[in-house]
Amino acid sequence: MSQSGPSRAHGPYAGFQGEPANVTPRRTLRRSVLTGIVITLFALCGLFLSVLVTDSTGVTAAMLGLLTASTVLGIVVPVLLWVDRLEAEPARIMWFAFLWGALVSTAGTLILNEFGMAFFAGLHLDPVFTSGVLVAPFVEEALKCLGVLMIFLFARREFNGIVDGLVYAGMVAVGFAFIENIIYLGGAFNEMGTPGLVGLFVLRCLMSPFAHPMFTACFGLALGLIAYRRHWRFAFVPVLGYLAAVFLHFLWNFAALSTTDGFLLVYVVVQVPLFIGFIVLLVFSRRQERAMLREHLTGYGLNGWFTPAEVAMLVSPRERRRARAWAQGVGGSRAEAAMEAFQDESSELAIARHHLERGDNDPVWRHRERALLHTVQARRAVFAPPLQTPQPLVSQHIHPVPHKR
Numbered sequence: 001m002s003q004s005g006p007s008r009a010h011g012p013y014a015g016f017q018g019e020p021a022n023v024t025p026r027r028t029l030r031r032s033v034l035t036g037i038v039i040t041l042f043a044l045c046g047l048f049l050s051v052l053v054t055d056s057t058g059v060t061a062a063m064l065g066l067l068t069a070s071t072v073l074g075i076v077v078p079v080l081l082w083v084d085r086l087e088a089e090p091a092r093i094m095w096f097a098f099l100w101g102a103l104v105s106t107a108g109t110l111i112l113n114e115f116g117m118a119f120f121a122g123l124h125l126d127p128v129f130t131s132g133v134l135v136a137p138f139v140e141e142a143l144k145c146l147g148v149l150m151i152f153l154f155a156r157r158e159f160n161g162i163v164d165g166l167v168y169a170g171m172v173a174v175g176f177a178f179i180e181n182i183i184y185l186g187g188a189f190n191e192m193g194t195p196g197l198v199g200l201f202v203l204r205c206l207m208s209p210f211a212h213p214m215f216t217a218c219f220g221l222a223l224g225l226i227a228y229r230r231h232w233r234f235a236f237v238p239v240l241g242y243l244a245a246v247f248l249h250f251l252w253n254f255a256a257l258s259t260t261d262g263f264l265l266v267y268v269v270v271q272v273p274l275f276i277g278f279i280v281l282l283v284f285s286r287r288q289e290r291a292m293l294r295e296h297l298t299g300y301g302l303n304g305w306f307t308p309a310e311v312a313m314l315v316s317p318r319e320r321r322r323a324r325a326w327a328q329g330v331g332g333s334r335a336e337a338a339m340e341a342f343q344d345e346s347s348e349l350a351i352a353r354h355h356l357e358r359g360d361n362d363p364v365w366r367h368r369e370r371a372l373l374h375t376v377q378a379r380r381a382v383f384a385p386p387l388q389t390p391q392p393l394v395s396q397h398i399h400p401v402p403h404k405r
Contacts, residue, residue, distance in 0.1 A: 038096070045103035049179060052110065057186030065186035068201045069178055075209045076174045083282050084167045085317045086289055087347040093155050097168050100147035101175030105140070109176075112139045129257050137249035140176070144212075145219040145242050147172045152223045157364065160351050161292075162224035162285045169220025173212040180212075181205060208271065211252060214278045218244040221281070228358045248274070290315050296350040296357075304387060305373060306346070314346050327383045338382035345375050 053062050081088075116135030117127035148169045152159050159165070181204055188196040222241025226234040255266035294315045301311050313319040320343050327339035349372040355365040377386065 042099050042103050045107040048107050049103065049110075053183055053186065057183070057190055061186035061189045062182065064189050064197060065182035065184075068185050068197065068205060069181035071201075071205045072174060072177055072181060072209045075205075076170065076177075076213055079282070080167050080170045080174070080213075083163060083286050086286070086293060086315070087160070087163070087351060088344065089164060089167060090155075090158055093151060093158055093168070094171055097147060097151060097171035098175040100150075101144055101172035101177075102179045103175075105143040105147060105172065105176045106179040108143045109136070109140050132253045132257050133250060136253055137246045141215060141219070141242060141245040141249055144169075144172050144176055144216045145238075145245065148216065148220050148223060149238070152227075156230070157362075159223070159227055160354070161227050161289065162221060163289045165220035165222070165224030165227070166217050166282060166285060167220075169216040170213040173216040177209075177212040207267070210275055210278060211271070214274055215245045215249045215252070217278065217281075218242070218248065224285075228355070228360065292354055293347060293350045296353040297346060299353070300349070300373075305376070307387065310346075314343060331383050335383040338379045342376055342379035342383075345372050345379065348372055349376065 057065065113131055113136055116131040116139070120130040121127040148165070151168050159168070184204065185197055185200055188200040192199075219238060219241040222238040226237050251266065251270060255263045294311065297306055297311045297314055300306050301308060306314075313323050323343070324336050324339050328336035349369060352365045352369040352372060355362070356369065380386065
């Protein structure tokens with residue numbers, strides 16, 4: 001059975017089928033304007049933070065804070081990238097998430113928290129405690145979650161489930177924590193010298209590097225749960241995720257601003273179990289994504305598009321590494337690059353099929369599936385002989401895995 005019409009690809013896969021890209025200036029103009037707005041916003045927030053931090057802590061303290069705060073990046077970011085290995089998110093969106101948290105969320109928090117402290121000082125209440133407990137959790141999580149929500153709304157085709165929600169939320173949160181730690185660590189050095197810097201470094205960077213990512217992950221998890229149910233009747237889910245993030249943040253700030261014994265109690269009773277649960281959630285979500293990839297790639301395999309060995313390789317990070325090394329050995333850097341693209345585009349193909357089987361009406365998934373089926377064949381031809389002619393792609397059906405029918 002042949003396809004009902006010519007296969008039309010769009011976006012980065014269009015060139016493989018000889019279809020010209022959109023050359024009208026309107027789309028380019030829109031992208032340029034949006035990119036310019038984002039860059040301007042980031043630049044203004046970065047300038048504001050640079051002046052504020054150096055003015056409040058001094059250059060020396062700010063540099064010490066920068067160096068010690070970088071430890072959190074070295075702990076959290078590799079974990080997020082590990083979770084995201086099988087279906088890696090675009091670098092541009094990961095950078096947007098990180099910079100939104102580091103620049104926009106932090107700048108907005110500093111401004112709004114100052115208003116909160118002034119308000120409670122006028123009521124003759126302790127401005128540090130009341131603002132830290134009653135204002136900061138709502139403000140900080142709102143500004144961090146706003147960045148995740150923007151990705152969910154404006155990069156919807158790159159937001160494909162729980163793993164994506166956790167990774168994007170984690171990147172926003174680690175960016176926020178990075179700048180916040182610079183401010184706190186620099187202030188601790190100015191007030192208490194090296195002992196204060198070391199003590200706060202142990203507390204914030206070594207004992208609780210995942211605190212902010214765990215808070216914001218509640219919202220990312222909620223958005224991931226409705227990634228295939230984008231309807232207003234499910235709007236309560238991210239609202240609950242935001243409230244959960246605020247509650248955990250409130251609990252953490254309350255403990256941090258109370259007595260040392262109270263903080264240690266909350267850390268042992270709440271923070272440690274929460275961290276264990278967070279790691280379990282990451283591992284579980286990654287396994288679910290792996291199972292989804294295996295199911296859909298096996299379905300394509302039953303239609304002749306992949307061999308069983310290729311499917312087994314594509315769902316295993318270790319086998320993917322071995323396959324890239326093998327390709328490099330038989331065909332050099334060109335074959336290795338083709339193998340890496342083959343792996344990445346096969347994951348994208350499974351994501352497209354998942355959207356189609358979940359009833360997503362966006363026509364881009366049908367176009368993307370057809371284009372990707374051509375690109376994976378083109379990639380394979382660089383490092384291996386072509387397969388026998390696969391069954392033609394029928395517009396609405398791929399033979400499923402037998403036990404899933």
